[in-house]
Amino acid sequence: MRKLLERLVQLVLVIETFIVSFMLTTVAIVYIQTLPTELEKRQMWAKEAFTELSKHVDADFRGITDFNISKQDISNAFAMRRIKHNKPPLRPTIAGYRIEITTKMLLMLQSKHEVAAIIAHEYGHIILGHLNGVRWKNNKMNEMNSDRIGIYLMLRASYNICHAKRYWKRKAEKGVGYIEGGTHPLDLQRSHYLSFPGCK
Numbered sequence: 319m320r321k322l323l324e325r326l327v328q329l330v331l332v333i334e335t336f337i338v339s340f341m342l343t344t345v346a347i348v349y350i351q352t353l354p355t356e357l358e359k360r361q362m363w364a365k366e367a368f369t370e371l372s373k374h375v376d377a378d379f380r381g382i383t384d385f386n387i388s389k390q391d392i393s394n395a396f397a398m399r400r401i402k403h404n405k406p407p408l409r410p411t412i413a414g415y416r417i418e419i420t421t422k423m424l425l426m427l428q429s430k431h432e433v434a435a436i437i438a439h440e441y442g443h444i445i446l447g448h449l450n451g452v453r454w455k456n457n458k459m460n461e462m463n464s465d466r467i468g469i470y471l472m473l474r475a476s477y478n479i480c481h482a483k484r485y486w487k488r489k490a491e492k493g494v495g496y497i498e499g500g501t502h503p504l505d506l507q508r509s510h511y512l513s514f515p516g517c518k
Contacts, residue, residue: 360433361421361424363427363429363434364385364424364433365385365387366430368385370476371434371471371475374471379444382400382413383415383417384414384417386416386419387419388419389420390420391420391422392420393420393422393423393426394420394422395417395423395437396440397416397418397448398416399414399416400414400416419433419436427485430477431477431478431479431481432481432482432485434477434481435469435479435481435482435485436485438467438468439464439465439468441468442463442464442465442467442468443460458503461502465482465508468482469512479512479517480517483509483513483514484517486506486508490505493505
């Protein structure tokens with residue numbers, strides 16, 4: 319009888335251990351499934367960055383600029399005009415602006431501060447009027463000035479500006495380091511002029 323009781327006790331302990339293990343595994347699986355994916359996390363960073371940066375932009379631009387994340391298979395971010403097509407004989411006019419970043423670009427960025435640096439740079443193009451007029455004014459000087467406006471916006475929105483340098487330095491080490499056509503500074507150049515005291 320005693321041996322039988324001992325075996326029953328052992329069996330109960332085994333069953334209890336199995337149940338506890340099963341419950342912990344189930345909880346862990348459910349928890350993992352509720353965690354955002356790497357892309358979802360970066361999408362949240364991007365939407366938050368646009369909202370925070372917009373608070374420090376002149377109301378004239380803030381009210382007519384929207385934000386979009388696209389699924390294009392290219393690593394890019396850009397600012398664009400939203401055109402209002404008026405009835406003839408009136409010409410089309412600029413109805414506002416849009417900042418867009420691709421999911422492929424987001425996956426290259428390693429922190430919310432890097433995401434903010436990219437979006438702030440595109441805001442720079444809008445603020446400096448690079449999208450106004452007939453043609454897109456795309457050249458190295460405009461890119462550099464947009465970088466500087468972007469840094470200003472990052473500071474105002476309490477983002478870490480050192481991450482701008484880290485992104486461009488990492489990109490220079492991994493990639494080609496330039497955009498064909500000579501319209502943009504070299505990635506390594508950007509990492510140098512976006513270097514500030516205390517940034518590594």
